[in-house]
Amino acid sequence: MEVNTTHFARGGRNDFLSVARNISKRLTLDPQTSTRDERLRFALDQAMDGLWDWNVLSGEVYFSPQLKRMLGYGPDEMTPHVETWSRNIHPDDRDQVMSLIEQHLRGRLLRFEAEYRLRNRNGHDIWVHDRGQVCERDAHGLPTRMVGMVQNVTDRKLLELRLEKMASIDDLTQLPNRRAGMAVLSHHIERAQRSGLPLCVGVLDIDAFKSVNDQFGHAMGDAVLHQVATLLRQTLRPCDYVFRSGGEEFILLLPDVAPDTAYDIAADLHAALESTDWDSDLGLDAVTVSIGLACFPHEQASAAKLLDQADLALYRAKELGRNLTCIARDPVAAASLRTSKT
Numbered sequence: 001m002e003v004n005t006t007h008f009a010r011g012g013r014n015d016f017l018s019v020a021r022n023i024s025k026r027l028t029l030d031p032q033t034s035t036r037d038e039r040l041r042f043a044l045d046q047a048m049d050g051l052w053d054w055n056v057l058s059g060e061v062y063f064s065p066q067l068k069r070m071l072g073y074g075p076d077e078m079t080p081h082v083e084t085w086s087r088n089i090h091p092d093d094r095d096q097v098m099s100l101i102e103q104h105l106r107g108r109l110l111r112f113e114a115e116y117r118l119r120n121r122n123g124h125d126i127w128v129h130d131r132g133q134v135c136e137r138d139a140h141g142l143p144t145r146m147v148g149m150v151q152n153v154t155d156r157k158l159l160e161l162r163l164e165k166m167a168s169i170d171d172l173t174q175l176p177n178r179r180a181g182m183a184v185l186s187h188h189i190e191r192a193q194r195s196g197l198p199l200c201v202g203v204l205d206i207d208a209f210k211s212v213n214d215q216f217g218h219a220m221g222d223a224v225l226h227q228v229a230t231l232l233r234q235t236l237r238p239c240d241y242v243f244r245s246g247g248e249e250f251i252l253l254l255p256d257v258a259p260d261t262a263y264d265i266a267a268d269l270h271a272a273l274e275s276t277d278w279d280s281d282l283g284l285d286a287v288t289v290s291i292g293l294a295c296f297p298h299e300q301a302s303a304a305k306l307l308d309q310a311d312l313a314l315y316r317a318k319e320l321g322r323n324l325t326c327i328a329r330d331p332v333a334a335a336s337l338r339t340s341k342t
Contacts, residue, residue, distance in 0.1 A: 050150035052132070054082060056105070056143050061085065070152055072121030090117035090125055097130075105134065105143050112146075115153065127157035170244040172222055173229035181243030181251050185303045188255055192296050200262035200295040202252030203310040204232075204269070207288045207322040209248035216284075221248075223282055228273070228289070235272045236265065251307070252291070259295045259327050266291045266325040288323035290314055298329065 005018040050067025059082045068078050078084055089097055093116035104112040111133040117125040132148025168180035176184070185201065192199040206228060213221040225248065232242045232250065241253035254262050269289065278284040292314030294306045309328035317324040
């Protein structure tokens with residue numbers, strides 16, 4: 001029903017005249033544009049985790065009820081301004097997100113799209129997938145209005161991060177695995193080549209590890225690996241890296257050091273192992289390691305070649321009696337040593 005009421009005065013009295021019409025057919029055939037907009041907005045609010053509508057000139061933003069609920073706010077608790085959103089972007093993500101929006105506003109990107117962390121009312125970060133596009137421009141073609149939709153992708157993102165960690169972290173020692181280590185090593189080799197700074201790589205092997213497994217069982221072997229990994233992390237410099245290559249072997253990455261300094265770092269590792277009370281901790285007499293070092297620019301600068309030379313130096317340390325560090329300085333002699341052992 002549509003009711004129109006008019007007030008008028010007649011004969012000294014104030015009267016009201018009301019006219020009621022049945023407008024059901026008219027609404028069915030010709031709904032008002034505003035009604036369509038309201039229905040569309042309602043549908044979007046319910047279908048998506050969040051809808052936003054940004055007046056670029058004034059900075060005012062319409063945040064849908066779903067978006068407010070997603071961020072932990074009530075219907076009237078979220079100030080309708082762009083800064084309400086921008087200041088809650090995670091600091092590590094803010095520059096990239098704002099750059100993407102700016103590029104879209106300048107016409108360099110067809111649309112804005114980003115995955116980033118957004119802080120909710122309780123101070124927790126949630127991962128969102130945000131998409132938006134300019135929908136209105138002024139007479140000069142400058143953007144005046146932009147709309148977009150936000151989806152909460154926290155569960156998916158956390159699963160991705162867990163899977164990435166599983167793919168790059170050794171479960172037993174919690175050190176990066178060989179796959180992750182090779183990526184870091186390649187990056188530092190490129191850096192050393194550009195800067196001319198030295199770089200040393202080490203291959204470390206636990207001595208007589210097979211006998212530990214054979215005599216005490218694999219649980220004891222796992223405990224030794226875990227303890228050695230802990231000592232390596234504690235003894236190396238903050239700028240150094242250590243990765244588990246596999247089995248009882250670890251890879252060391254020592255940036256910005258010459259061979260003599262690398263040898264001193266390796267000596268510190270030997271000393272840390274020697275000073276550990278293995279008997280009290282694990283019931284073992286001692287645990288020692290052998291280390292082979294190869295350094296750029298003395299050796300050819302590629303991950304594979306540096307590791308190969310460090311591996312040859314490790315064979316030499318084993319050959320000389322274990323619990324030693326050898327530096328690859330004579331590739332020919334090292335190669336002949338490997339041939340004889342093979």
